[in-house]
Amino acid sequence: MRITFSSGTSWRRCQQLYYYEYIEGLKPKQEFAPPLQLGRVVHRYLESFYGALISKRKTPIKPSTRHANALMRIDHEFTEPTRQLAVAAQVAGEDELGKELLGLVPKAARLCQAYFELRGGSDEHRVLLCEEYVKFPLTDKDEVVAVIDLVTQDEAGNAWIWEHKTTKNVPMQGRRLRDLQTILGAVLLEEVHGVKPAGVIWNYFRTQEPAEPRLLKDGTLSRAKQDTTWKAYERALATHQLDHADYKEMYHLLADKEEKVFFPRMQMQLFQSEAVLLRDLISTCGEIRAAVSDPGFVPVRNIGQNCDWCRYNKVCEAALLGGDEAELKRMLFVAKGVRDGYSAD
Ligand code: SF4
Structure with a gap:
């Protein structure tokens, strides 16, 4: 079975959420949430900007060219889909949301421009990997997969694992210490690529202009x-x-x-215990495998604060209150089938 950090976290939060997301593979037809969309656009910009540094070209591409290309890429990929989302929001009577969505790609471009002016001119680190998909066997039955944003090497030869974060306000240090997803990336980087990172660089992009x-x-x-x-x-x-x-x-x-x-950058050595992290993942993976392979498995709903932000709350409510759950699923979601966080092979 295959697990990702997110799918493991979903399972621990609520089995029903996990079931909708990873076993039925329900994907929203329209994902309106502007912070999520903005994060995706900025992430794509950074992927394009830094990814160009690991191309095989002999002459490195100038930062200004990489920046211009990255801006073109986000414009090309996101302007029209976001406009369509904005129209859908306005048709549904959500004028404010529609306006926010219409301004989203231009806002992302302004943020990327400001980032480039501050951070983009000098490449003090050498880029080793960008948006790297890694997988690693946890046991003879289970494997974990993750995507690492960026890995660089500084002038002293130390490798660093980067995590790009878009956020309205930069969180306190405690949140970074508990960011186990990044730590997992560091563990997998060493296991799969043999690169032991000296630490993590959190590359923040504040979305509040x-x-x-x-x-x-x-x-x-x-x-x-x-x-x-x-x-x-x-x-x-x-x-x-x-x-x-x-x-x-x-x-x-x-x-x-x-x-x-x-645009602060927070650099931190790795202190967390990888043994504990992997032990928790192995245990969650075993728990999921045992549960879902049981023909009588019924996912448990963990009703509580989780439900306020859950993307399946309307469907879940319909199931609880006797509404038409199947019809709501058809209206709001596309069923993609079993996803990466779970596969029975
Ligand atoms: S709404 Fe609540 S109970 Fe239902 S799937 Fe989401 S988190 Fe679970």
């Missing part, structure tokens, strides 16, 4: 504490024809916000 500085009644720009960058502040100074020299203290306050708040 810098706030527009406020113009006060007296014609000056607000000097209050604000969630913005010096670039945005400078633009506002230019728009209102104000003198930079009068705002030196704002420069000192905002100069490093892009690097520290909007």
